[in-house]
Amino acid sequence: MASREASILIIEDSQTMAELYLSYLESLPYGLTVVSDGQSALDALKKTTFDVLLVDIHLPDMNGLDVLKFVKSNELPSSSIVITSNGSVEYAVEAMQYGAIDFIEKPFSASRLITTVQNALRSRQLETQIKTLKDNYERSHFEGFVGSSLAMQRVYNIIDSAAPSKATVFITGESGTGKEVCAEAIHSLSQRKGKPFVALNCGAIPKDLMESEIFGHLKGSFTGAISPRQGAAERAHQGTLFLDEICEMDLDLQVKLLRFIQTGSFQKVGSSETKQVDVRFVCATNRDPLKEVEAGRFREDLYYRLHVIPIHLPPLRDREYDLILLARHFLSLYSKEETKGFKGFSPKSEVVINSYSWPGNIRQLQNVIRNIIVLNDGDMVDEDMLPPPLNGLSRDLGDVPIPPVAPPMAELSRSMDNSAALVGNGPAALVNPVTSTSQIQFKPDTIDDIRPLWITEKEVIEKAIALCDDNIPQAAAKLEVSPSTIYRKKQQWDAMEDENAAKEN
């Protein structure tokens, strides 16, 4: 609303009154529209969105309340103010029930009208802000993605912002984290949706055929080129070219790719004719691209040309409760596909699923769930249906109590609290880290006893692991957190200790 002028629809049958309201409001930066009956108001509302409606209760063809009912039933994003006259105040209460946010009684002054309209606009603005915040932070489904973790909300927000631009997107992430899903989401949220999305796997195509795969070839240009062929670059014209596993591309071809990206033009294999296309590039790798540059396997100039908008897809073990959300999602999907009746997981089997680190990420999770469904029958997945390596974990966990699977928001705020504690107390707090697990001081008696929260947390976790004979899944279950939380914290502590050691040197 801040970026455009607010729009007001005045619904008033008396021309004199309508002109009076216009004169009251004309000095303000509002777009003002006047209609003189209910039907014209409904027609205007069908065509245009108004921020505020000023509705006279007595209209020639209908009651002003009918306009309010229309707004409410169509969930229009407009705030309504009802104008009543002497004797029609009783309608005001009813009007509120139909969603009016305020009413003013005739006759009223210019300042009274302006204040009422400004209040209505302010409340409209707040509602819009709340809705935007909710849309941005509570998305559990986004394009092809399932997941409501904070880490994935960040990914969704970058995709939202990057999609409409032509800037090159560089997606990184471990195998099976959804890099292709991400590339497709960028394409389908861009104006190129409806034009081709061409994916080329640079790792799967033999080196000598790669150039022809990208740029195409003429008949007879090499042995086996028995007919002319269009390459991916040409097929992706006006659409998106997804270069998957980009770090696997041969160094010689990287030079040609760089030229193509810079100019948008290329030559087919065996041709001297230059072709020009309009392509948006998205690329992906499960390697660390900078390490590939350092090792001389990936050209630095190409890296900087491609690395415009980086998106990193977090591994599944860092997505908190998305793991269970995804497991339930695939269980329901594959149960239908395989015509089985599985409805959910037993609490113990969910603990085991949560305890595993999922190195193959979502693809591995899909395979495990498919395996369970194909090889078993029933309506609940029990822990004895879990295939290796999860069945080994199930034995390790023994009879530990089952931690409740908290709703995503609880974990969200918990993980935000934790990261705040870690950032807030940061490396500076490492001046005197206490690592002994034998004398843990939970409750300080004096101000000098107070130690950074992360140190106390580290001690508690380390003590729990020691008490469980170094069995991290068991310690995690006792602490009612997922093992991935412990692994992640261990990494954070190591990083902080390294940083602290570097400072001391």
Ligand SMILES: Nc1ncnc2c1ncn2[C@@H]1O[C@H](COP(=O)(O)OP(=O)(O)OP(=O)(O)O)[C@@H](O)[C@H]1O
């Ligand atoms: N967040 C998600 N929600 C639902 N399905 C997902 C999600 N992420 C990935 N998938 C599914 O998991 C599978 C693997 O995803 P994808 O192929 O995009 O991963 P990748 O990172 O490209 O893996 P690789 O590096 O092995 O090529 C696909 O079937 C995809 O649809």
Ligand SMILES: [Mg+2]
């Ligand atoms: Mg892939």
